[in-house]
Amino acid sequence: MVAVLIALTIGLPWAGALSVWWAGDQRPRLQHALAISFSVAAGVVALALLPFTTNAVVLRLAVGGIFGDFTFVPDGLGVFLAVIATVIGSLAVIFSVDYMRGEAQLGRYYALVLFFIGAMAGLVLTGSLLLAFVFWEITAFCSYALISFHNDDPKAVAGGIKALIMTQLGGIGLLAGALLAYASLGSYEISLFLERASTLPPTVLSVAAFGFLVAAAAKSAQVPFHTWLPDAMEAPTPVSALIHAATMVNAGVYLLARFYPAFASVPGWTIAVILVGVLSAILAAVMGLVSTDIKRILAYSTISQLGYMVYAVGVGSVFASQFHLLSHAVFKALLFLGAGAVIHTIGTRDLRKMGGLGQKMPFVRNTFAIGALALAGLPIFNGFWSKELVLEAGLNQGPAWAYALMLIGAGITACYTFRLVWLAFFGEPRGHWHAHDAPAAMRVSLGLLTLGTLTTWLLAGPFGRLLAESLPFHHLHAEGTMMVIVEIVTAPATLIALFSVMIGLAAWWWRDRLRGLEAWGRGIARAAAADFGFEQVNRHVVSWTQTAATALRATQTGQLNWNMVGIVGGLVIVLAIVMWGA
Numbered sequence: 001m002v003a004v005l006i007a008l009t010i011g012l013p014w015a016g017a018l019s020v021w022w023a024g025d026q027r028p029r030l031q032h033a034l035a036i037s038f039s040v041a042a043g044v045v046a047l048a049l050l051p052f053t054t055n056a057v058v059l060r061l062a063v064g065g066i067f068g069d070f071t072f073v074p075d076g077l078g079v080f081l082a083v084i085a086t087v088i089g090s091l092a093v094i095f096s097v098d099y100m101r102g103e104a105q106l107g108r109y110y111a112l113v114l115f116f117i118g119a120m121a122g123l124v125l126t127g128s129l130l131l132a133f134v135f136w137e138i139t140a141f142c143s144y145a146l147i148s149f150h151n152d153d154p155k156a157v158a159g160g161i162k163a164l165i166m167t168q169l170g171g172i173g174l175l176a177g178a179l180l181a182y183a184s185l186g187s188y189e190i191s192l193f194l195e196r197a198s199t200l201p202p203t204v205l206s207v208a209a210f211g212f213l214v215a216a217a218a219k220s221a222q223v224p225f226h227t228w229l230p231d232a233m234e235a236p237t238p239v240s241a242l243i244h245a246a247t248m249v250n251a252g253v254y255l256l257a258r259f260y261p262a263f264a265s266v267p268g269w270t271i272a273v274i275l276v277g278v279l280s281a282i283l284a285a286v287m288g289l290v291s292t293d294i295k296r297i298l299a300y301s302t303i304s305q306l307g308y309m310v311y312a313v314g315v316g317s318v319f320a321s322q323f324h325l326l327s328h329a330v331f332k333a334l335l336f337l338g339a340g341a342v343i344h345t346i347g348t349r350d351l352r353k354m355g356g357l358g359q360k361m362p363f364v365r366n367t368f369a370i371g372a373l374a375l376a377g378l379p380i381f382n383g384f385w386s387k388e389l390v391l392e393a394g395l396n397q398g399p400a401w402a403y404a405l406m407l408i409g410a411g412i413t414a415c416y417t418f419r420l421v422w423l424a425f426f427g428e429p430r431g432h433w434h435a436h437d438a439p440a441a442m443r444v445s446l447g448l449l450t451l452g453t454l455t456t457w458l459l460a461g462p463f464g465r466l467l468a469e470s471l472p473f474h475h476l477h478a479e480g481t482m483m484v485i486v487e488i489v490t491a492p493a494t495l496i497a498l499f500s501v502m503i504g505l506a507a508w509w510w511r512d513r514l515r516g517l518e519a520w521g522r523g524i525a526r527a528a529a530a531d532f533g534f535e536q537v538n539r540h541v542v543s544w545t546q547t548a549a550t551a552l553r554a555t556q557t558g559q560l561n562w563n564m565v566g567i568v569g570g571l572v573i574v575l576a577i578v579m580w581g582a
Helices: 002-023 028-048 076-099 106-125 129-147 154-185 190-199 202-219 228-234 237-246 250-263 269-290 294-314 318-346 362-376 382-397 400-425 440-468 481-490 492-509 515-529 531-553 560-581
Strands: 059-062 069-072
Touching: 002 028, 002 059, 002 076, 002 106, 028 076, 028 106, 069 129, 076 106, 076 237, 076 250, 076 318, 076 440, 106 129, 106 237, 106 250, 129 154, 129 190, 129 228, 129 237, 154 190, 154 202, 154 228, 154 531, 190 250, 202 250, 202 269, 228 237, 228 294, 237 294, 237 318, 250 294, 250 318, 269 294, 269 400, 269 515, 269 531, 294 318, 294 382, 294 400, 318 362, 318 382, 318 440, 362 382, 362 400, 362 440, 362 492, 382 400, 382 440, 382 481, 382 492, 400 492, 440 481, 481 492, 515 531
Parallel strands: none
Antiparallel strands: 059 069
């Protein structure tokens, strides 16, 4: 039965993708209905997996040869992320009914979205490193195709290509690690790798550890690979919610959490993870503070919050990392879909042209404000509890300098979040538009996500047990929800973090009194607007890659012999990596 549930969790979205494609763009109502039916069914099936979590293989496909067996293991970490991908994904699909109404090529849109959801579920449920790489690449392709969905828009096409190239740099790290694991163990089984990691040659383990860190940083848009995510905002907004909250960017954090037991002892690995998380959290927060594009602010916010999750893994708190991933998935999907409702009605993403929208869009204003309060880390909302757990772990287990910087990041997060809400929904209107509140399908998604933002923190206890009971190599300790609440409320880290958040709020509230500091911060603002120089570097990387691809195109003569040379050359490189690790 469990094997059937796994097959359906992955297969239903893919079957939905085929059916939507089959329905044809002449029947949009049927396409909407099919997309909702298959995505919701996948979410229900993924939820049905929750009582059956285990660390044992429940589905095995014997492929044979060097590919080994393709296995699937429904442990707590995999099932949790499959639920996130399918449930949040289904809400994004429901929201799309109104957002994408009248859009050309609706079948292509829904097919890619459903294929994306199924690939993410497969990535987290498989027990094979090689198959995980295959699903990893499928998510990269889907994100490229969805970011470039409006393929007559040069900015959208450029954003898609950039995302594909940057995330492929991470794919190289993941593939190298997988091949080295196979060369050393003769198997792609993830559980075997975790069990025998200490027996691997130190060089092999180090290369795999840092290769996976590069993969995670690229996939989760962490420094220095983070610049692709703001450009991915050219995608339709439900896709942005899907990428940021449920699928693509979570894969990197998932990879670090999954392999933490194997790599924690590798010299320099945990401090490198902490450094990536801290830099991503604070630099992205500063960039969010100076941006005027509502979607790009949310994109920088995603990079920053993922930095908190990466930081939590680095200090050894996998539970805090994944609990914040749960909270972030809910409130960030709410914020993106709320931003989508705004953009859908007034046709601009520029905050300088908004203002006063709350009077015309009270439902969107109220739900968006709840998501913003969770992002800022105010008590009661889910983001408060999970972020406090991250900071508490950082105070107790991490270096002091990193904790101090993460506190500053929390304050900046509060400041740019309140700035975002104020500029969009309050004050005098700064544009000529005829806004209306969200229509019915949008309200369904926004309402359910608001409910989740207010309540998912109550799952701390069951979520901890879910992970602890099915991840034998992580040695997690589960506590009840009440114990987690008491621990957070009484922790010194909570008061310190709340003080930082209050400073951030006060900085925005008394912004007129602080005008005198503008000159001091002007240099930082210019650097942040220029992405602290990372954009220029990454632009060169993308340009060089495209130039190399163009040059390689000359080798495509159509002659079979040349193609064989390419295949053999690639095979030699792969064998060299395998033999090096043997």
